[in-house]
Amino acid sequence: MDQSRHLSPALSELAALQTCINQALNTIQEEFDIHHLPELSNFAPKPHPLDEPEFICPPRLYEARRLALATIGQLRNLLQRPFEKVVEQSTAVYETACLDFVVKTSIVDKLAEAEDAAVGVSVLALQNELDIDSVKLTTVLRYLAAQGWFRESAEGVFALTRSALELRQGNNGRNWILTKGKPKVASALMQQLTHPDRAWRFSRQTDQTAFQLSHDTDMTLFAWLKQHPDELRQWASSVQAMGDVHQRSLIVDFKWQRFAQCTLVDVGGGQGNMSISLAKTLPEAKFVIQDLEEVIPLAKQNIQQRLQGSEASNRIVVEVQSFLDPQPRIGDEYSFILRHILHNWPDDACVKILANLAAAAGTKSRILIIDSVITLCTTFTSRSTQATELDDLRAATEYRPITPPPYIPSNFGASAMMPLALGVHLMGVLNALERTMNEWNRLVAQAGLRIVAVHPIRGMESIIECEVVC
DSSP states (O other): OOGGGGSOOSSOHHHHHHHHHHHHHHHHHHHHHHTTOOOOOTTOSSOOGGGOTTOOOOHHHHHHHHHHHHHHHHHHHHHSOHHHHHHHHHTTHHHHHHHHHHHHTTHHHHHHTOSSTTTOEEHHHHHHHHOOOHHHHHHHHHHHHHTTSEEEEETTEEEEOTGGGGGSTTSHHHHHHTSOOHHHHHHTHHHHHTOSSHHHHTOOOTTSSHHHHHHTOSSOHHHHHHTOHHHHHHHHHHHHHHHHHHHHHHHHSSOGGGGTTSEEEEETOTTOHHHHHHHHHOTTOEEEEEEOTTTHHHHHHHHHHHSTTOGGGGGEEEEEOOTTSOOSOOBTTEEEEEESOGGGSOHHHHHHHHHHHHHHBOTTOOEEEEEOEEOOOOOOSSOOTTOOOGGGGTTOOSOOOOOOOTTSOTTOGGGGHHHHHHHHHHHHHHSOOOEEHHHHHHHHHHTTEEEEEEEEOSSSOEEEEEEEOO
């Protein structure tokens, strides 16, 4: 740890955060002007370019937005009364329940179909159409409006905000929220962590989690999904949604041309979105999508839909293969991709998965782990002498993260909530976790591999590039 960063601060915490937010917002406005982007508005009837998964955010704008969100989180922690924070946090479960309600009862769809999107629809009209008590509906919608999901244009009349557009049909947010089980699993997290059986409490097994307790089953999540095909399809859709959000950045922020002449094996590739995107980028590369038997039809259907009539479809092979079994694709001609796989598994299973690839890989092969690298939530009160700042990214085309300023957590706090929350969820369903760099180093070394480089991308993931230890 850099002890020099604990020097007496030159600015008070409030003044330092004020400097951060001003700098971040000024940079965002400047970047909007440079790149001719429209102004942001919560009242916009359509998504902003920043909201679109295909949009590649310029590096300086991406980091300014990340800094702004982190600073807002720190200002909230600084200024909010602690008791209010306790009450808000303890009742946050209702935000999830209310969001679930407005999506699954078609309230979002009705608001999206409003004749005048700026005005919205009255709760009385919704009551007449959906047979839901308008008084109770008002309570729910007003609570969500305070969270930024809706706008109350007049008393009892609600319209969608820009954030809520993501909940409409066909959007990644809709696919994610429709996947069942998160509140149910969360309700059993206390039982998992304080289980009367000490072996269970300290277990790393995938069949001793809050998922088993909440669903009254002995089956692992994946075994349970296999027996519930509708849930499997929705779960696969949510995984695809999470991947789609960062897909373009993943393609742009890593030099994939290095693999233009080889065969990339997409291990546990699911519906094949990663391989499909890369096939469009690498016109001579070949791809193998490997997954369990029940997933193969989904992958084949996805390839047919997205690459219909394209020569790229001829360069993609789909095959049944469990990554817990020895890898049949052997030698230097193959490199391997593990995207959003290892964070689903405890350490011993991850070592086995990686060791299978290490045994198959040649000396020229690369194993590319695409997952989050969790940064510590440490906070310093002084500036690093070797900091990368927003102004260092002026006109930059290649992405690199900035150094957190004083009083901003090393992981950028509020900006890191998504991977941290997913880490808790993964613990609850699989006894798995998101990992720090030290944890990744230990895991990779145990499997007979070493990390060559870590490539950050504009998103919550990094690409951890590994090779076999000769």
